[in-house]
Each structure stands twice: as C-alpha cells, then as structure tokens.
Amino acid sequence: MQQPIAILDSGVGGLTVAKEVLRQLPRERIIYFGDTARTPYGPRPSEEVKRFTREIVDYLVQFTPKMIVIACNTATAVALEDIQSRVNIPVVGVIYPGARAAIGRTQTGYVGVIGTEGTIKSGAYEQALKRLKPHIEVISQACPTFVPLVEKGNFCSDETYETVRESLQFLKGSPIDSLILGCTHYPFLAETISEVMGPEVILISSADETAREISTILHDQGKLAGSDVLPIHQFCCSGDPKIFRQIAQQWLDEQIELTPVVWQVPKIG
Structure with a gap:
C-alpha cells in the first residue's frame, strides 16, 4: 500500500492531475515523470508517442508502482491499451474521466473539445463521449x-490572450x-480560455x-495508503530542471509546501 502512484506526461501538463491526487489522496506517494525534453507529443506520429510512453513506463516500473496514470491525452489516445497489455497493475488514462465529467455537466448536449493535434486527430474524445451518450x-x-x-x-500575458482568442x-x-x-496542459490557461469563451461555457478538466x-x-x-507518515514524492523531468521545478512549485503551491519532495533528471530512451 506504500507503493507509489506513477504519473507520466509529455511535460508539465500532468501536474494538473498530480495536484488533484495530492489534494484528494494526501497519504499517497507520487512519482511523476514529465518528458519535457521531447514535448510536445501532439504533432508527433502515433508510433513515436507510443515508443516514448513505453520508455517512460520502463523507467517508472523500477519503483514498483501500484498504478500508472497516463496524464497526457495524446499518449492516452494512442498508447493506453498498449501499456495496459504490458504491465500487471492498473493503468488509467485521462480521456474517459474527462468525457464522463462533460456528460454530467452539459445541458444542451453540445460539447466542445480542444486538444493537441494528435488527440483531436485520434477522435478519442468523440468516441468516448458517444459511447456514454450516443446522441451528443x-x-x-x-x-x-x-x-x-x-x-x-x-500562462497569462497579452501574447497568451491573443493566441487563445485566435x-x-x-x-x-x-x-x-x-x-x-x-x-x-490546458488548465494552466483556464482563466484566459474562460475569459475568451465567456461565462456561459463551462470548462471541463479531467484532472x-x-x-x-x-x-x-x-x-x-484495498491498496489505499494507510500510513500517517508524510510521503516523499519524486518529480522527474527529461529536460531543463530549472523551469520544470519552477512551474511545478508554482502550480502545486501548498500541496507540496509541507511535503518532502525529491527532484530528479533521469536519462531515458
């Protein structure tokens, strides 16, 4: 039960999921891997994203996690089933949870989806939404x-606003x-996205x-952590550790303020 939950992403985006895990499950130990050296995954071919995901999982399994969370939508769309077939622990993606949340919130039956080129091209969200509610x-x-x-x-500048608006x-x-x-990654821009879309549009984050x-x-x-001892989390990235750590500390804020954290830059691939 003291085994970690492994969370992987193409970069810092999965920190949105990590923050929710830290908030909802404060006793759980997290090992996070952000592939910042090879981000973004969206424009990459599916097979390349699948290979990158396998490489990260191969690195993470040495920590004997009790669960793997693919916090990248692009990797979830193309590699979830592949990873599930390779390991004997639960592997969770972010697409179905996000789809379920949207089904529960829409009043008109019209749902928008924004994502990377890879995620949108895969049609994964549309498929998930229509399985849950065929006429949406x-x-x-x-x-x-x-x-x-x-x-x-x-996250917030004139350049950001204009980019989001366009x-x-x-x-x-x-x-x-x-x-x-x-x-x-997009919840980091939620304030600007909401400003552009207006108050009548509800934003759905899968985190x-x-x-x-x-x-x-x-x-x-029966694998929830039961210890009252503060867990020691590990946050890893494959690229520049300075900006990764800066963004992580800014985003996670009080969630890691009193929690021991180890920062690492491992070699993979």
Whole structure:
C-alpha cells in the first residue's frame, strides 16, 4: 500500500492531475515523470508517442508502482491499451474521466473539445463521449500553440490572450455549453480560455475526475495508503530542471509546501 502512484506526461501538463491526487489522496506517494525534453507529443506520429510512453513506463516500473496514470491525452489516445497489455497493475488514462465529467455537466448536449493535434486527430474524445451518450454533439478543435506557452511558463500575458482568442474563434461561434480541456496542459490557461469563451461555457478538466477514478480503483483493490507518515514524492523531468521545478512549485503551491519532495533528471530512451 506504500507503493507509489506513477504519473507520466509529455511535460508539465500532468501536474494538473498530480495536484488533484495530492489534494484528494494526501497519504499517497507520487512519482511523476514529465518528458519535457521531447514535448510536445501532439504533432508527433502515433508510433513515436507510443515508443516514448513505453520508455517512460520502463523507467517508472523500477519503483514498483501500484498504478500508472497516463496524464497526457495524446499518449492516452494512442498508447493506453498498449501499456495496459504490458504491465500487471492498473493503468488509467485521462480521456474517459474527462468525457464522463462533460456528460454530467452539459445541458444542451453540445460539447466542445480542444486538444493537441494528435488527440483531436485520434477522435478519442468523440468516441468516448458517444459511447456514454450516443446522441451528443461534439465539436473539436486542435490548439497546437497552447502547450509551448505552458511549457515556457507563459500562462497569462497579452501574447497568451491573443493566441487563445485566435485559436478559439471557431468554437466561440458554436452552440457548445461545455468545453473539455483535452490536454492536461490546458488548465494552466483556464482563466484566459474562460475569459475568451465567456461565462456561459463551462470548462471541463479531467484532472479532478481522474483523481476520483484513481481513488475508486485503489479503494476497490484495498491498496489505499494507510500510513500517517508524510510521503516523499519524486518529480522527474527529461529536460531543463530549472523551469520544470519552477512551474511545478508554482502550480502545486501548498500541496507540496509541507511535503518532502525529491527532484530528479533521469536519462531515458
């Protein structure tokens, strides 16, 4: 039960999921890997994303995690089933939790999805939404310029606002009442996205729902951590550790303020 929950992402985006896990499951130990040296995953071929995901999982299994969370939507879309077939522990993605949350919030039945080129091209969200509610209307838009902004820590600026406004022009004129942030990087830009879309559009982040799913699975398997000792978390990145640590500390804030954290830059691939 003291085994860690392993969370992987193409960069800093998965920190949105890590924050929710830290908030909802404060006794759980986390090992996080952000592939910041090779981000973004969205424009890359599916086979390359699948290979990168395998390499990260191969690195993470040495820590004997009790669960693997693929916090990258692009990697979830193309590599979830592959990873599930390779390990004998639960592997959770972020697409179905996000889809379930959107189904529960929409009033009109029109749901928007924004994501990387890879995620939107895969059609994974549309498939998940229609499996849950066949007659739902889904309007999707790739926003490839968002991840580079987040990876630079540029969450709020005139450049950010203009980039978001231009990217969402198509959706702005659509009848959606809910918008899935189909990339875990996008919640970093939620304030700007909400400002552009207006108060009538609810933003859906999969992070909260993913953390709930993690909790449910671990509870059902009797693997929730029971120790009162503060866990020591590990945060790893493959690229520049300075900006990664800066963004992580800014985003996680009080969630890691009183918790021991080890920062690492391992070699993979």
